[in-house]
Amino acid sequence: MGYALGIDFGTSGLRAILINEAKKPIWQTRVSLEQQTPRAWWMGLSTVLDEIPELWRPGLLAIALNGTSGTVLLCDDRGQPISDTLLYNDSRANSVSSQVQHLVPPQHPAASSTSSFSKLIWFRQQSSLPGNSYFLHQADWLSFRLHGQLGISDYHNSLKLGYDPQSLSYPDWIPQDNPRLPHVVAPGTAIGPLTPDISRRFGLPKTCQVHAGTTDSIAAFLASGASQPGEAVTSLGSTLVLKLLSHQRVDDSRYGVYSHRLGDLWLTGGASNTGGAVLQRFFSQGELEELSDRLPHPPSPLQYYPLLQPGERFPINDPDYPPQLEPKPDNSLDFLHGLLDSMARIEAQGYQRLRELGAPELKRVYTAGGGANNDAWMRLREARLGVPVTRSLETEAAYGTALLAFSSGLKLP
Numbered sequence: 160m161g162y163a164l165g166i167d168f169g170t171s172g173l174r175a176i177l178i179n180e181a182k183k184p185i186w187q188t189r190v191s192l193e194q195q196t197p198r199a200w201w202m203g204l205s206t207v208l209d210e211i212p213e214l215w216r217p218g219l220l221a222i223a224l225n226g227t228s229g230t231v232l233l234c235d236d237r238g239q240p241i242s243d244t245l246l247y248n249d250s251r252a253n254s255v256s257s258q259v260q261h262l263v264p265p266q267h268p269a270a271s272s273t274s275s276f277s278k279l280i281w282f283r284q285q286s287s288l289p290g291n292s293y294f295l296h297q298a299d300w301l302s303f304r305l306h307g308q309l310g311i312s313d314y315h316n317s318l319k320l321g322y323d324p325q326s327l328s329y330p331d332w333i334p335q336d337n338p339r340l341p342h343v344v345a346p347g348t349a350i351g352p353l354t355p356d357i358s359r360r361f362g363l364p365k366t367c368q369v370h371a372g373t374t375d376s377i378a379a380f381l382a383s384g385a386s387q388p389g390e391a392v393t394s395l396g397s398t399l400v401l402k403l404l405s406h407q408r409v410d411d412s413r414y415g416v417y418s419h420r421l422g423d424l425w426l427t428g429g430a431s432n433t434g435g436a437v438l439q440r441f442f443s444q445g446e447l448e449e450l451s452d453r454l455p456h457p458p459s460p461l462q463y464y465p466l467l468q469p470g471e472r473f474p475i476n477d478p479d480y481p482p483q484l485e486p487k488p489d490n491s492l493d494f495l496h497g498l499l500d501s502m503a504r505i506e507a508q509g510y511q512r513l514r515e516l517g518a519p520e521l522k523r524v525y526t527a528g529g530g531a532n533n534d535a536w537m538r539l540r541e542a543r544l545g546v547p548v549t550r551s552l553e554t555e556a557a558y559g560t561a562l563l564a565f566s567s568g569l570k571l572p
């Protein structure tokens with residue numbers, strides 16, 4: 160019996176799931192991330208690899224990992240990080256917005272001020288940019304640490320860099336001289352075995368293949384059980400991410416709408432900066448669970464736009480969009496009700512926007528991420544969305560990434 164390991168790098172932490180050839184999870188673990196730095200990522204990954212039980216190590220056939228989409232960094236030609244890490248919601252590239260708009264075709268996902276492409280242009284403007292640097296996404300860099308081949312990405316992580324997953328090429332409007340851009344392969348492609356050093360250090364088979372990864376919310380989609388156009392997955396993690404399966408590709412940067420390729424279909428959607436990170440600012444985990452059990456059924460009269468700081472990506476794409484968290488009622492139950500129902504409203508507006516732009520009619524919504532544990536929120540969301548809302552079959556993105564590790568190039572599960 161052989162096994163595959165999927166590792167999910169989210170905002171609050173990383174999780175790993177080991178599955179067998181029957182796709183059954185047989186072991187999992189979770190490590191918190193206190194910081195979003197390459198060093199903290201690597202320490203988290205090392206902890207996970209150290210924790211794999213001895214019993215399963217000899218049979219490990221494949222590993223894949225996913226990262227947060229649009230989180231990027233520069234490395235030198237030995238793979239050492241040489242820049243700040245720009246997270247998916249980092250808006251400092253807003254300063255190069257006019258240059259970006261000039262280069263990118265209208266409505267392209269690369270046009271957003273938080274896109275990997277905007278961050279590439281921002282890096283190119285820095286006087287400290289060295290001559291021979293590599294531009295990588297979080298998942299590209301972490302995979303490199305395992306297989307040792309610098310400069311490889313997948314077409315999910317590279318979509319917001321401008322890579323075209325249909326023609327499988329970089330358009331000629333993307334500057335490719337410095338930093339060097341990754342060579343892009345299909346998610347799930349076997350890249351190569353673990354380096355001898357990694358294999359020795361963690362006691363893993365020399366033959367274990369590292370496969371190209373994906374983004375966190377596509378991994379959540381792969382784990383969900385959704386498979387038909389019209390079926391969608393909402394990831395309720397630190398952020399709120401929508402993915403709706405469609406025959407048609409839909410892109411509109413005015414609203415932060417874009418489409419990832421999934422086999423012969425498209426995953427239309429977008430990622431909002433609202434989500435669980437805002438809940439965490441106001442409530443402990445215990446309070447969240449206790450208050451949610453008492454949540455009223457009817458919609459809340461409070462109309463918030465829950466953000467930690469100004470700036471929204473979808474369904475409104477505006478780097479200066481203000482948080483709206485007033486009025487704050489004295490009663491924390493009413494406040495939580497208002498926050499959760501406002502997020503449900505934003506989710507419904509997101510699916511409505513996708514429909515208006517040509518995505519299929521919404522039939523069913525699966526739910527992944529920490530918020531999938533909240534049944535009362537599920538009911539509020541169902542009322543706003545008007546379709547059945549259920550928990551995903553597997554709610555952990557790491558499970559979807561483990562499925563990818565067992566594939567040899569992306570197929571629908």
Ligand SMILES: Nc1ncnc2c1ncn2[C@@H]1O[C@H](COP(=O)(O)OP(=O)(O)O)[C@@H](O)[C@H]1O
Pocket residue numbers: 168169170171172395396397398434435436437438439447448451527528529530532533536
């Ligand atoms: N019962 C709950 N109801 C609503 N949100 C929850 C609940 N439990 C956890 N969360 C939220 O889920 C988030 C963590 O989910 P997770 O999927 O691990 O996120 P990420 O991968 O983005 O770090 C936290 O921000 C937390 O507020």
Ligand SMILES: O=C(CO)[C@H](O)[C@H](O)COP(=O)(O)O
Pocket residue numbers: 170227228229247315374375376377396397398399400428429430431
């Ligand atoms: O919000 C995020 C972090 O959790 C990511 O940006 C999210 O994964 C959306 O990216 P994509 O749609 O490209 O997968």
